[in-house]
Amino acid sequence: MCLAVPAKVISLEGEDGVVDLGGNRLSVRMALTPGIRVDQWVLVHAGFSIAKIETSDALETWGYLKACYAGDATGLDRDADEMVASSRVAAEGTAR
Amino acid sequence: MMHEMQKLRVELNRRCDAIGREIRVMEVCGTHTVAAFRSGIRSMLPDNFRLISGPGCPVCVTAQRYIDAAIDLASLPNVIVATYGDMLRVPGLSGSLEKQRAKGADLRVVTSALRALQIARDHPESEVVFLGVGFETTSPATALTILEAARDQVPNFSVLVSHKLVVPAMVALLECDDMSIDGFLCPGHVSVIIGSNAYAPIASRFGKPCVVGGFEPEQILKALVHLTRQIEYGESYVENVYPAVVTESGNATAMDILRRVFVPGDTVWRALGVIPMSGFDLAPEFQAFDALRRFDIHVGEDFDNPSCRCGEVILGRIEPCECALFGNECTPLTPIGPCMVSSEGTCAAWFKYNRHAIAMGARS
Numbered sequence: 001m002c003l004a005v006p007a008k009v010i011s012l013e014g015e016d017g018v019v020d021l022g023g024n025r026l027s028v029r030m031a032l033t034p035g036i037r038v039d040q041w042v043l044v045h046a047g048f049s050i051a052k053i054e055t056s057d058a059l060e061t062w063g064y065l066k067a068c069y070a071g072d073a074t075g076l077d078r079d080a081d082e083m084v085a086s087s088r089v090a091a092e093g094t095a096r
Numbered sequence: 097m098m099h100e101m102q103k104l105r106v107e108l109n110r111r112c113d114a115i116g117r118e119i120r121v122m123e124v125c126g127t128h129t130v131a132a133f134r135s136g137i138r139s140m141l142p143d144n145f146r147l148i149s150g151p152g153c154p155v156c157v158t159a160q161r162y163i164d165a166a167i168d169l170a171s172l173p174n175v176i177v178a179t180y181g182d183m184l185r186v187p188g189l190s191g192s193l194e195k196q197r198a199k200g201a202d203l204r205v206v207t208s209a210l211r212a213l214q215i216a217r218d219h220p221e222s223e224v225v226f227l228g229v230g231f232e233t234t235s236p237a238t239a240l241t242i243l244e245a246a247r248d249q250v251p252n253f254s255v256l257v258s259h260k261l262v263v264p265a266m267v268a269l270l271e272c273d274d275m276s277i278d279g280f281l282c283p284g285h286v287s288v289i290i291g292s293n294a295y296a297p298i299a300s301r302f303g304k305p306c307v308v309g310g311f312e313p314e315q316i317l318k319a320l321v322h323l324t325r326q327i328e329y330g331e332s333y334v335e336n337v338y339p340a341v342v343t344e345s346g347n348a349t350a351m352d353i354l355r356r357v358f359v360p361g362d363t364v365w366r367a368l369g370v371i372p373m374s375g376f377d378l379a380p381e382f383q384a385f386d387a388l389r390r391f392d393i394h395v396g397e398d399f400d401n402p403s404c405r406c407g408e409v410i411l412g413r414i415e416p417c418e419c420a421l422f423g424n425e426c427t428p429l430t431p432i433g434p435c436m437v438s439s440e441g442t443c444a445a446w447f448k449y450n451r452h453a454i455a456m457g458a459r460s
């Protein structure tokens with residue numbers, strides 16, 4: 001329940017932003033990460049961005065999530081698809 | 097990456113050998129519980145290293161009386177209860193929210209508190225109650241939503257507040273006489289909000305190493321290596337090995353908002369009972385949004401199922417396979433306690449990833 005997932009900021013309007021989360025567009029409230037700009041990455045949790053994250057770290061995390069999805073992160077991920085799905089739920093705000 | 101993992105494993109083994117006794121490290125985050133299993137980290141730990149799951153799953157530590165209050169609210173006419181999905185199947189005294197829904201209650205599963213507020217805006221004729229559960233990763237979302245409801249004067253929105261604070265729970269555990277813990281793997285995303293400095297009292301007052309770690313296999317293993325290093329040298333301080341998103345002071349904006357909307361208050365935890373200042377009450381200015389006050393709901397007592405040992409599991413005293421019901425009467429399809437209901441519950445994680453333990457449970 002405390003999982004937050006990296007997402008790239010696509011557009012900003014006041015305190016609202018649209019982020020790209022693994023290919024899905026989501027509306028996210030950006031009030032907890034003031035000063036964030038388009039093209040930067042944030043951690044998203046329960047419809048809010050909670051921290052800025054460097055692009056390289058965000059890509060590394062997504063690399064791991066995607067590797068899980070493909071089932072080859074460690075060879076032990078029996079339910080990686082579920083993990084990616086639950087990451088999406090963890091991050092989801094108002095789906096577009 | 098594999099190379100780095102291998103190096104970390106070698107170091108972990110070497111340090112555990114040097115320590116030469118059982119090492120008990122507790123994680124207090126449901127995401128760590130699941131990630132340690134999923135990544136195979138658990139199965140590569142040295143024999144004398146025990147990774148114990150503490151009270152880190154927000155659903156599991158939610159007291160039964162709170163579920164009962166939520167069910168009472170859901171059974172009122174013209175009330176919509178909006179909740180994160182994990183809460184639906186948690187057993188209360190007389191059933192679960194899911195059962196209440198089958199009886200006709202209007203329950204909506206939401207993935208954000210903002211959705212609950214939107215439901216209130218869309219249904220001005222109904223009252224909408226949001227179930228505010230979760231640790232500090234989640235509570236700022238509730239706080240901001242309450243601020244927004246206050247700003248926009250949404251009169252039919254309220255919150256049943258049961259947010260919890262991680263550090264007071266760790267302190268309460270350490271104050272139990274029979275609790276032997278050598279150090280803590282501290283939760284990554286809670287720490288994004290509260291900052292790694294928040295664990296300083298655990299390290300200084302109780303002499304327990306605290307290491308903040310991420311959720312990928314290498315990040316978890318690295319945190320465990322840093323913990324064993326401190327344990328080996330008899331040191332105790334706070335280390336942050338998840339600097340990509342965790343800072344010493346946390347998210348100042350989120351902490352300010354929490355302080356504005358909530359005041360610290362005593363709260364009751366499943367298995368741990370009432371822990372002083374381990375949760376939030378609404379600040380006086382926002383008490384109009386308190387669902388308990390608005391609907392005059394009385395919060396009763398807990399009557400935990402005596403055969404379910406969730407309490408001991410949450411405290412890290414037993415492992416799930418030591419519960420006679422584990423894998424027999426109690427499975428994710430027929431959960432008896434909250435630790436089996438929540439996908440991040442320790443019993444559910446064991447059931448899913450630790451088949452061999454299930455066999456042991458069936459034998460005992």
Ligand code: SF4
Nearest residue numbers: 405406419426433443
């Ligand atoms: S296995 Fe089921 S009954 Fe036993 S402690 Fe876990 S949740 Fe409770």
